[in-house]
Amino acid sequence: MxxxxxxxxxxxxxxxxxxxxxxxxxxSLWGIQVTSISIFVMADLFSKYALAVPTKDQSANTTARALYSSPIQTSGSPECILTDQGAAFESAVVRELCQLYGCQTIHMTAYHPQGHGACERFNQTLLRLFPALIQVNNNTTRSTTRMTPQYVVFGRHARLPVDWVAVLSPTLESYTLQDWVKLNHKVLSHTYQAVKNHYQRGQEQDQTHYNRRVKRAPxxxxxxxxxxxxxxxxxxxxxxxxxxxxxxxxxxxxxxxxxxxxxxxxxxxxxxxxxxxxx
CATH class of the missing domain: 2.30.30 (SH3 type barrels.)
Structure with a gap:
């Protein structure tokens, strides 16, 4: 038995x-390639308070999850939601979520940005702020390379306001064009090799840590x-x-x-x- x-x-x-x-x-652990990412923008028409939630796609489930996690959980349920005739907002998932929390859905004509002035203005502001955010990113030391992207690409640090606040006096040296090219080539070659070593070491550590518990069964x-x-x-x-x-x-x-x-x-x-x- x-x-x-x-x-x-x-x-x-x-x-x-x-x-x-x-x-x-x-x-085993393998690298993946992110093919697409979206930003779900929400704005309060009265206060112009805006939210931007990164999402992997624009499906109904992702939209409902973003609605629930950002405005509803943090600030409570809105009285009404103004949206265009997108497929995600016309789905049963978002409709049931709005019905559950008592949100009235107001539709506007599709491809009519004038009806979404607050969100469109925030999109312009977001795009205008991207260069500043990119500058911050390029001048921040990364944990993988232990250097700033600015230094890795150009072989020198950018002049930032913090240098003047900290009263860092720059070293003024004169070079001929040939000497500067040789020095810059030497710095970039050393930087490239250092970044390559840091990358390999970090990838090996992550892969070893992950694969430690792997039991292969092809x-x-x-x-x-x-x-x-x-x-x-x-x-x-x-x-x-x-x-x-x-x-x-x-x-x-x-x-x-x-x-x-x-x-x-x-x-x-x-x-x-x-x-x-x-x-």
């Missing part, structure tokens, strides 16, 4: 989908797998954490890469590209 029970639990699809397993890092083409359930799950510990529909491994996305192309088993459907940690 004991063997039958073990065999039953191992082959039970519902048990495999709902069983809570300790998180194990199966795939998949072969033709193996059957279950995919992590990314949709909204039912509450409770018996809620399925994996989708019950199995997939078949087609091929790795690239050699020595923990990302696989999957094909739905026994049914029509598009292929999916999933990381090994989600299988």
């Amino acid at each position: 004991s063997q039958d029970m073990k065999l039953w639990t191992k082959t039970c699809l519902q048990c495999m989908c709902a069983k809570a397993r300790p998180e194990v890092r199966i795939a 998949l072969l083409p033709g193996e059957r797998v279950l995919v992590r359930n990314f949709r909204k799950r039912a509450k409770g510990k018996l809620a399925p954490r994996l989708t019950p529909e199995p997939f078949v491994v087609v091929t790795p996305l690239r050699e020595d890469n923990p990302v696989y192309v999957l094909w739905p088993e026994g049914r029509e459907g598009p292929t999916r590209t999933v990381n090994r940690n989600k299988l």
Whole structure:
């Protein structure tokens, strides 16, 4: 009977989908490329108080999450929301959120910036402030390179107001054009090598720290797998954490890469590209 029970639990699809397993890092740490990012701008028409929330996309769930996390949690629910006829604000998710908090949604004509004067003005202000923010970023020491981007690119520090406040007297030296080119080339070569070493050392430390708990389990083409359930799950510990529909491994996305192309088993459907940690 004991063997039958073990065999039953191992082959039970519902048990495999709902069983809570300790998180194990199966795939190694790889770099990712951020393809797009958006900024969700909100402005109070009376006080002109503005909020800018970075978002990964403009989907309905992301918009509802930004609405809830920024204005509602910090300042309470607004009485009404003026918006254009964007797909995110026309969705059922945002509509239910506004209905739950008693927010009246007022629509304006699409592609009509005059109706969104406060937000459009803040967008102009935000774009106007970007150069100053970029200057601050370029003159701030980074933890990875231990240098400022300004020094890495030009081989010298920029003259900033803090230099005059701290009464730092600059060293005045005269160079010929040839001497200055040689000195600048020497400084940039040394800076490039130092930044390269810092990058390699930091990446190796991060990769070693992450991969310390990795237990590699590569998949072969033709193996059957279950995919992590990314949709909204039912509450409770018996809620399925994996989708019950199995997939078949087609091929790795690239050699020595923990990302696989999957094909739905026994049914029509598009292929999916999933990381090994989600299988």
